[in-house]
Amino acid sequence: MSQPSPVQSGRFISFEGTEGVGKTTAIEHLCANLSAAGIDYIRTREPGGSDFAEQLRALLLDPATVIDDDTELLLMFAARCDHWHQRIRPALQAGKWVICDRFVDSTIAYQGFGRAQGDSAVLAKIEGLIAAFIPQLPEQTLWLDLPVAEGMARAGKRSSADRFEQEAIDFFTRVHEGFAYCAAKDSKRITRIDASGSPEAVATRIWQTLASQT
Ligand code: T5A
Secondary structure, three states: OOOOOOOOOOOEEEEEOOOOOOHHHHHHHHHHHHHHOOOOEEEEEOOOOOHHHHHHHHHHHOOOOOOOHHHHHHHHHHHHHHHHHHHHHHHHHOOOEEEEEOOHHHHHHHHHHHHOOOOHHHHHHHHHHHHHHOOOOOOEEEEEEOOHHHHHHHHOOOOOOOOOOOOOHHHHHHHHHHHHHHHHHOOOOEEEEEOOOOHHHHHHHHHHHHHHOO
């Protein structure tokens, strides 16, 4: 089997959270800090991050796409698998930091809790896919936590909604529950970051968290 083994050199950091919590904004601040500190990094995202995965992202986020839940789950993993091989692994091997907007916890939260309402059989399927196809979890995952309605209000200022953003608030309440489930299950890897307050205040909390772990 050609599954690659874990890579140890660069730092692999993912950001997670419900819609509009401020991941993109926080990542911009972190990347500015990394550049100022002379740290070599790549910034990437899921679904997407590689050429093929970005094509899948366009399909997955298109409001016109109609697919069943299993197909959605498998496409998320197909995108992730390509992303791992094409971008994440080579960057880590080159000693770079990988700053990734969403990773496996989003699948547990969105497909496992948002879609499947925490169904243990679906969660087991997702765990199986992670074990089979993802050789390395992030060293550190920052869960930006904000009340669901506040995140949606932040995101709602945009003009158009993607296929996920069109879901009702109950869906995102379950997604939030999913992130809490992940954080409780893997408290060593996942740190909850209070995402309230100004972008600068959130950025400072994140920088201090990462600095305390080096
Ligand atoms: N998905 C993804 C799955 O279902 N399964 C999976 O396995 C994966 C990987 C991806 C979608 O795919 C789903 C989840 C998603 O629905 P995305 O682009 O990553 O889409 O997801 P979003 O969460 O929708 O990204 P957003 O851009 O909406 O949210 P962000 O990045 O968290 O928020 P950001 O930084 O763009 O900020 C939103 C707004 O708030 C303002 C910003 O200026 C912006 O206007 N803001 C603040 N305002 C006040 N105070 C702060 N501290 C602020 N920080 C940002």
